Amino acid sequence: MRVAVTGGGGFLGSHLCEALLRRGDEVVCLDDFSTGDPANISSFLEDPAFELVRGDVSRSVDVPGAVDAVALRGGPATVRALPPSSRSSRRTGSVAAARSFR
Numbered sequence: 824m825r826v827a828v829t830g831g832g833g834f835l836g837s838h839l840c841e842a843l844l845r846r847g848d849e850v851v852c853l854d855d856f857s858t859g860d861p862a863n864i865s866s867f868l869e870d871p872a873f874e875l876v877r878g879d880v881s882r883s884v885d886v887p888g889a890v891d892a893v894a895l896r897g898g899p900a901t902v903r904a905l906p907p908s909s910r911s912s913r914r915t916g917s918v919a920a921a922r923s924f925r
Contacts, residue, residue, distance in 0.1 A: 824891045825849040829880050832859030839894055840864060844872055851886055855879040 826843050830836040831852030836859065840850045849872045852864055856877070867873040878884035 825851065825889065826892045826894055827851040827853055827886055827890045828894045829853045830859060831875075832856050832861060832864050834859075834863065837863035840867060840873070843894075844870060848872070850874070851876055851890060853878060853880055853884055853886070 826848050828836055828840050828843070828850060831840045831850070832854035836852070836854070840852055843850050844867060850867070851874045852867075853876050854864075857879070864873075864875065868875065874887075876884060876886055
């Protein structure tokens with residue numbers, strides 16, 4: 824399975840990337856590193872099943888190829904993508920990511 828992980832460079836996102844790679848999935852890590860740290864994913868960069876796409880999911884991000892699933896991390900970028908009235912919603916990450924994958 825090919826899984827896109829938004830916020831994959833953050834603490835939680837990088838652990839999710841690691842778990843998915845160990846499970847045998849291909850991982851596309853989406854992050855602009857505004858709060859994440861590239862060191863969190865440095866050990867994955869040589870793995871052929873891992874791909875890093877630098878970008879802000881509150882804007883359009885080009886992900887080459889199809890993905891089977893999107894794992895949403897509701898970090899600052901996903902919150903900025905929404906109007907203030909929606910920011911407290913549990914849908915925050917879902918809406919921003921859906922916009923990103925159009």
